[in-house]
Amino acid sequence: MRVVNAEQMRQIEEKAIYHYGIPSLLLMENAAWAVVEEIRRNIPNGKEGLNRRKAVILVGKGNNGGDGLAVARHLVFQGMDVTVLLFAAQKEFRGDAALNLRLFQGTTGKLFVVEGEKQRRLIRLALAQADVVIDALFGIGMRGALPSLIEEYVDEVNVAPGWVVSIDIPSGVEANTGKVYRTAVRAQTTVTFGLPKWGLFLGEGPEYCGRVVVDPISIPESYLMEEGISTFVLMDADVRDIIPIRQLKGHKGTHGKGILVAGSKGMSGAAVLAGQGALRSGIGLLQIVTPLGIAGEVDAGITEATVWSAPGADSLNEEAWPVILKQAEKAKALAVGPGLSQNIDFVSVLEEILKNISCPVILDADALNLIGLDSSLLALRSGRGDLILTPHPGEMARLCQCSIEDIERNRLEIAVAKAVEWEAVVVLKGSVTIIASPDGRAFFNPTGNPGLGTGGTGDVLTGSILGWLAQGVPPLEAACLGVYLHGKAADALAGEFGWSGFTASEVANQLPKVRRALELKGLEGKRG
Ligand SMILES: NC(=O)C1=CN([C@@H]2O[C@H](COP(=O)(O)OP(=O)(O)OC[C@H]3O[C@@H](n4cnc5c(N)ncnc54)[C@H](O)[C@@H]3O)[C@@H](O)[C@H]2O)[C@@H](O)CC1
Ligand SMILES: [K+]
Incomplete structure (x- = not known):
């Protein structure tokens, strides 16, 4: 399977969007659904399934956050008790992410804008009780170190007892280098979209990503087999x-x-x-x-x-x-x-x-x-x-x-x-x-x-x-x-x-x- 850097992934997504007219919102919805499916596969599935289980979703202002908000909506529909922590003001959300924020606000899920230290105790309690913690802070758009306020909450995530899933790449891990500056989310599973990213195999990335699940999110197979890509991950076949x-x-x-x-x-x-x-x-x-x-x-x-x-x-x-x-x-x-x-x-x-x-x-x-x-x-x-x-x-x-x-x-x-x-x-x-x-x-x-x-x-x-x-x-x-x-x-x-x-x-x-x-x-x- 091919492995890409952030720029190559964006080019592939853009091709799918412009050549086939696939709306980016559809890709985001598919991405979210891939995460939901992974959660359904992994949360011990008693009679109740996901019903009444608790999820905390950490959301950043970019499209990775948009994916997280779409996941949040679906988990509410699955009967979960969902808390979204927004790490940006609502007005900072744009495009598909803004739409997904509005859609989530139409559900019974809880939403907090994290502004500083004052919600720390509340968030710590939510994290301590969560069956699933979903990391939708940053995806392939992140460069450099995490902002310090976010770092503090990432440290809390890393000691939370629940199952931690990162969306696309663990936040704090650079997509092209796998570099982690001070800290990053330590995921048990990373659901990555289209193709795996270099950062999952380089630098500190492998220590943070846990098991990697790749979902094509309906990007045409021919684009995922792009000839110009020269990095691969070895697979059984x-x-x-x-x-x-x-x-x-x-x-x-x-x-x-x-x-x-x-x-x-x-x-x-x-x-x-x-x-x-x-x-x-x-x-x-x-x-x-x-x-x-x-x-x-x-x-x-x-x-x-x-x-x-x-x-x-x-x-x-x-x-x-x-x-x-x-x-x-x-x-x-x-x-x-x-x-x-x-x-x-x-x-x-x-x-x-x-x-x-x-x-x-x-x-x-x-x-x-x-x-x-x-x-x-x-x-x-x-x-x-x-x-x-x-x-x-x-x-x-x-x-x-x-x-x-x-x-x-x-x-x-x-x-x-x-x-x-x-x-x-x-x-x-x-x-x-x-x-x-x-x-x-x-x-x-x-x-x-x-x-x-x-x-x-x-x-x-x-x-x-x-x-x-x-x-x-x-x-x-x-x-x-x-x-x-x-x-x-x-x-x-x-x-x-x-x-x-x-x-x-x-x-x-x-x-x-x-x-x-x-x-x-x-x-x-x-x-x-
Ligand atoms: N492009 C597409 O069609 C799709 C994108 N998807 C998702 O979109 C993600 C990429 O979205 P974005 O490009 O919005 O990027 P991100 O969601 O990774 O976030 C980028 C935002 O964070 C800011 N930022 C970058 N580094 C920072 C730092 N060190 N500290 C503080 N802020 C920082 C940027 O200025 C930008 O506003 C993917 O990882 C994936 O999760 C999916 O929805 C699938 C489809
Ligand atoms: K992430």
Whole structure:
């Protein structure tokens, strides 16, 4: 599914309004109804349904507030006890929002204009009693920090016991950056309209939006598939289509040979974990090149792989190149980096790999740190389009010679710019990993959870991408598939363990189960 910034969303809405003559009021009504439906789905539905349940709706002066007022009217009609808190004078409302204010005033719902501190106690009481709190303060029109009076009430919302729904985007989260200045509404659910907004995946946005529900609000599908939009969120259906289909007569040769260059003294585990990631993703043959000093440990740690030692007691050096070159013959993919350590003598090997390896290459971990000493080396592979980089923000900062804060503030822009510059797929890891393509497209990954923040999970990811590449999946798709399933594996484990206490090898072991679940989900639809 495409993901847009505020300007792109406005253009799409304007097209729908002007080309098809769809009145904006209709879009607002559809938006409101999408929120009402979500509330009906989520409020425990006893005999009484929504009847006599309490809703508090915080309304700003823009169209987001207009949506909130339309929701308020519908909830009154559903029998709810509705209190609207207006955070602007009535005369400030314009157009569709003003009309919805008038319509709400024709109902039995309660309306308060919030002017300052004096209603604080009353509002606190209403929030404490509300089954549902609806945030319609600001939508995609907000820039900068929330006004201070509103901030104080947002803090009250964030401690209210009821279920909090944000309309379009949590108020206080900037639509294009996900930036939160001081505070923002912490929603359990965000119902967003047309297409999801960048801010739901960037900055602090993911911490505030809760579960995201997307409703097309009757904007024509063709506009939502706008070619000019180059940011996407990965979804089950897209990713499932990438999974290669196994042939009945397939064998380890056809399932692809992959080379993993990994490990150093004290970090043999990284080679083992990356190897598990590759094997659990279905690689045909895995060959690990590792320093002589730890080859025995790696060999013992991963029985299914063949292990080739290169000179070096602690870490690989320039003498590793002939070993790699020999093994890489007929390989379908090569990954270098997990647990490698930063032996400066290995830089020349990385140069050789970039220049001379004919299959797709993944650079990870210490390979990235070594390349970070002179990232212009990446130009050695220009024109090939088969390079994948998997940096976390620290490695990306070294590669880009900037601070981690710079990376985190501009994740999307930097990932895309560097993917284009380096002609590489850039997998910028984080709570929402971004996969950027050399053609300028970017994909947000919605799977995964903080349980992945433990040693070795990055190695498993690199191994998994290697596994998919070896099976013939093209680089961009292999990166998307690897990242998505890796997150899914963690989500499956979180079902059992919560967000901590599962290990990287468990993530690897879970990979085929989540891949299978995804395949079966696809079959269900086909069998009807
Ligand atoms: N355009 C359309 O056709 C539709 C828009 N919809 C809704 O409309 C929203 C966008 O509406 P608007 O463009 O009116 O924008 P908002 O409702 O987000 O509010 C913008 C208002 O807030 C002010 N503002 C911005 N930043 C501020 C700050 N930091 N402090 C104080 N005031 C600030 C602006 O000057 C403007 O008056 C969407 O998010 C969505 O909820 C929906 O009704 C669906 C259809
Ligand atoms: K909102």
